Amino acid sequence: MAVVNIRRDVDDKFYRYRMPLLQTKIEGKGNGIKTVIPNMADIGRALSRPASYPTKFFGCELGAQTQFDEKNERYIVNGSHEAVRLRELLDGFIEKFVLCKACKNPETDLKISKDGMIHRDCKACGAMTDVDMRHKLTTFITNHPPPKKKKGVKGAGKAAGQSVDDGGCDDGENGGSDDEFTAKIASEAALIPTAEQRAKENGGDEWSVDTSEAAVKARVKALEGGITSSLVLAAGEDDEEAEDENSPYYQFGVWLTEHRKGGSAGGECTAAEVYKKAQELGIENKHRSVQLIMQSLFTEDAVKEMGKYQAVIAKMTTSEKHQKSLLGGLERLAGIEQPSLVPSGVPKLLMALYQIDALDEEIVKHWGTHTSKKYVDKDTSKKVRRAAAPFLEWLDQADSDEDEEDDDLDNL
Incomplete structure (x- = not known):
């Protein structure tokens, strides 16, 4: 699977934070045509965000309905949309809901306060920056808050290439996965x-x-x-x-x-x-x-x-x-x-x-x-x-x- 820098404006090939390159698949015809994003779950893991968030963001920006099947990792945006366009929108989602406003590092968690405000908690610089609450996605996030993060699980970029398998193994030992380091x-x-x-x-x-x-x-x-x-x-x-x-x-x-x-x-x-x-x-x-x-x-x-x-x-x-x-x-x-x-x-x-x-x-x-x-x-x-x-x-x-x-x- 091809991987790219989470910040696509950074062309450093050794940039630590990586994610899979967004892929699309067009299904259906006529009024039933839809765009399936087969690797959205991997992208979500790389960004440390539920995959439904960027998918819903696409729907908000395109004025299109979206569908999520988290169990089967199937994410759909109604209508026919080119991969290039969705990649540009994904950059917008990353800018608004992932990157720290202070240091532009993607190693952040979303926190929701009692008054419903959404904050980006940066593990790199320690800054707590606000999300623009005027965006329609904020209502969805508030109604579907991110799952509580387990201790010991670190930030963005870890899952960037985890669908790449090096082959079989035995004795219960996993075959290993490629990420931005490997x-x-x-x-x-x-x-x-x-x-x-x-x-x-x-x-x-x-x-x-x-x-x-x-x-x-x-x-x-x-x-x-x-x-x-x-x-x-x-x-x-x-x-x-x-x-x-x-x-x-x-x-x-x-x-x-x-x-x-x-x-x-x-x-x-x-x-x-x-x-x-x-x-x-x-x-x-x-x-x-x-x-x-x-x-x-x-x-x-x-x-x-x-x-x-x-x-x-x-x-x-x-x-x-x-x-x-x-x-x-x-x-x-x-x-x-x-x-x-x-x-x-x-x-x-x-x-x-x-x-x-x-x-x-x-x-x-x-x-x-x-x-x-x-x-x-x-x-x-x-x-x-x-x-x-x-x-x-x-x-x-x-x-x-x-x-x-x-x-x-x-x-x-």
């Missing part, structure tokens, strides 16, 4: 040749890294002392698989260690190469893969390196199980592999992961208050969680401020 990863990874393709291009001479059992053993022995500890996945039943050189997880961990900054491969890998390697090993959808990325790819400069790899982490973290494994990888990274990250690096890494939607609030809070021996020993687990305290306090303060804002609006 669409680039899949396209770049697709351009990286496989080992077989590289061999053909070089006349049959294989110049890629040898992943045979003998080669893996030789490289592991050559690595600096203690580095093999980073390949341990978790306590208990996973240990045996982690120590098996034929395991794809073992091979992935070795590859990450060799191709990280200062690794023995002599060059630092890209995010696309990390994803491509996971694909080659058939573990791109597995929760333990993100744990290995976190604990084996980063160095003592992890806070700086996060910007380079945040896209592949966001792409591969697709479920609660993935998030818990990601936190387990963080425990091993800071608690064992790179202890210099304790204490200042841990809260910064958590903030970075939270901001790219790789971690949900409730999962982080539960992790922060429940010591576990699954990934590290109990003392190390406590140490990492104590280091995370500034970030956990920030989450609590953000919740408190949000509750106070709701109370203030109710008192208006």
